[in-house]
Amino acid sequence: MTDNRDGSPESTFGALGSELRLDILQILESAARETASRLTFSDLYERLDIESTSQLSYHLGRLDGVFVQKFGDKYGLTQAGERVVRAVYAGTYTEHPSFDPTPIDGTCPHCEHTALRAAFEEPFLSVTCRECGETVAKYDLPPSQAVGRTPEEILQSCDRRVYHELGMALDGTCPTCGGIVDASSRQRTSPRTEEYVVTATCRRCFNQVYAPVELCVFYHPALVAAYWSDERDATNVRPWNVYSYTAEWVVTTVSDNPFEAHVETDVIDERFVVTIVDGAVTIDIE
Template identity: 30%
Template sequence: MTDGASAEEAGPSDPETGRKDDEADRRSDGTDRRVERRSPDETFELLANEVRVEILRALGDDPRETLGFSELHDRVDIADSGNFNYHLDRLVGAFVRKVGDGSDGDADTGESGGGRDGAGYELTRAGQQIVGAMYAGTYTTDAAVEPISAGWDCLLCSGEMVVGYADERAHFWCSACDEGAKFSFPPGTVDQFDRDELPGAFARWYHHLMTRLFHGFCGVCAGRMDGEFVRLPGGTERNPETSLLQFTCQRCGTVASSAAETLATFHPVAQGFFAEHGFDVSARHPTQMWGELDACDVEILSEEPPRMEVRFGHDGEEVRAVVEPDATVGQVERRSRQD
């Protein structure tokens, strides 16, 4: 088995699919649930000012900290408090949250500087993500890494597996048959690791992405991902094809893909099996572990609709996991292995 499908999150085909224009800015389904949406144009226009960016950076120095008006002003390089106040007010609601009113002690209003009206200020989740993107270099960094030996052989052709980085994507692939997987990786994080550490770092990030995909969440917008079993394994001996699952975000249209064997690897029962048999799942690409098992194979249960059982065997024990037509892992069984 090999993971010949890409685990990449391939962005939405239409940049506007993140917002459905026919929907109201505020909606309610008649219960206590309410969703409010702001205009993306107005929201991101708020970032087109260096003072506002510096305010976000100052609040992001310690995201757990609430700063009073005076202390926040001291951390931002702008002398005019009125001008500072204007830019801070513009951020409140979208990227900054105003906390407390000075009467109940909720805000940081003591020696740290207090606040206008005794209020404190902190980043909203959106603000934290913007600051995080600044650190990650998501919008500001370009990086490239020449191929590095990944340290294991291709399961399809026994060629050398290598890893590289370009165009904001890490890439595991076979130097002989070119099969492998591409996936997003923050460009600003590449220089956080020595060159020989990068294969492990990419593998851990792949684990992070696949875990999120397994639980049905989009890596771009955190929307709901629904899957489909697109292709069973097949092809020819000279040109084999892996199984293929495809996942589509119901909000932004992002498409991600994976082999069925990979999805089965990330089921909690399979993860426990690998860990208890001494395999570090989080720091290794799945194909690296599969090659070290006593047995690793599949059985096609149904061609239409596609349905397949994945089997992992090691040290007298095995896991059997059924991958369903909707690209979910259904029945999973861990038991003593019968040779």
């Protein structure tokens, strides 16, 4: 169930087009974080550089119900208001990430050379092969993720985020908005056109997460446990290095619609069956 508030997106986002209103949101967030309290109208008026109480009433009216909510005689942030403040603090809309081009360990899945390089090519952090020129991986890089970390630590952080986002998407939940995700399949583009990719698309915000069939299976608990018993942590394997682990795997596509693929690994004896029925991904072991 959702509370479909009145008002167009233009009106809602237009309410944020004021420095004073953003100040109100940040003051309310600060009070909640530092003292676990909400603020009265008088509290807000005292903390703002504002000309009159009527001006404050006007600006609160623009925020009320969407970004700010009244609890008795006090004001606090809604979930949407808190997310706006978090985005301001994170520099999501005002800053650009920085990343020094860095040679990295790993093997190119396209040409098998070890000449990989990571560099920020707006809007993505891209891992490319200097030998064949192919792109090996792309990451979204929020400004805050690039602060206080070395290039290697940034890449590790991106890996962890991708790992968890893929897990959520395959489980049917959008990692961006929490909406319902539907899965589908498609053949990969050149040069690996004989292989299939699982694509998960959010019904609400249309965010997409996609991964080769092998990557979906690679993080299955049975495989993770098998690697762990061999003193290897599968969850720390770079996405582009999965192919060096799965080179001996046999993936057989049984059906396109509904999608069904059988994956035989060199790690454990069982065969993994990946299916997509009614938009839901299931991975079973035979």
